[in-house]
Amino acid sequence: KNEVEQSPQNLTAQEGEFITINCSYSVGISALHWLQQHPGGGIVSLFMLSSGKKKHGRLIATINIQEKHSSLHITASHPRDSAVYICAVRSRGAGTASKLTFGTGTRLQVTL
């Protein structure tokens, strides 16, 4: 079992739909990242969370530390949101050189 599990693996939505991507992890963490990777390959860091909820534009990220679960929501989805969304966690207590453990990603396709 991977330390970081994402669901769904693939998601197709119509423009305007509300989208939720889930991430569950099995280790204690100091932070959780949501990343976006477009087909060209470049990765954008969307959020870094250690508790609660963050919002940026149409994107909302939540985390429940007790349940070891995080969600990424996209409101009013648009074709330009089509990308791979990756959840990554940093283990707790590993110091400043701690590394990220990545989920396998959720491939989102938003159609017109």
Added chain:
Amino acid sequence: GAVVSQHPSWVICKSGTSVKIECRSLDFQATTMFWYRQFPKQSLMLMATSNEGSKATYEQGVEKDKFLINHASLTLSTLTVTSAHPEDSSFYICSARAPQETQYFGPGTRLLVL
């Protein structure tokens, strides 16, 4: 937000040659930089962690003599793929950690070894 650049964005080389990839943090000082490789439709795989002024820490299975990492300053790290072979063809991504612990990723370098 903070920006991490990589150069070149893509490179094609002949088997046996060496290729150097640069990673720069443009508007912050990165004490730690990370090098990843990614195969098609797979997740990022950490190759090594680089701290400024010290030797890089390589992940298990990554040959340090083949993938030379130099973290010369707080804004520059380089990865040199020595004697590249077709199996080294991949997408290489660097990442830099900002002082407030947010990690920023470069746009990646696509390497094709013929």
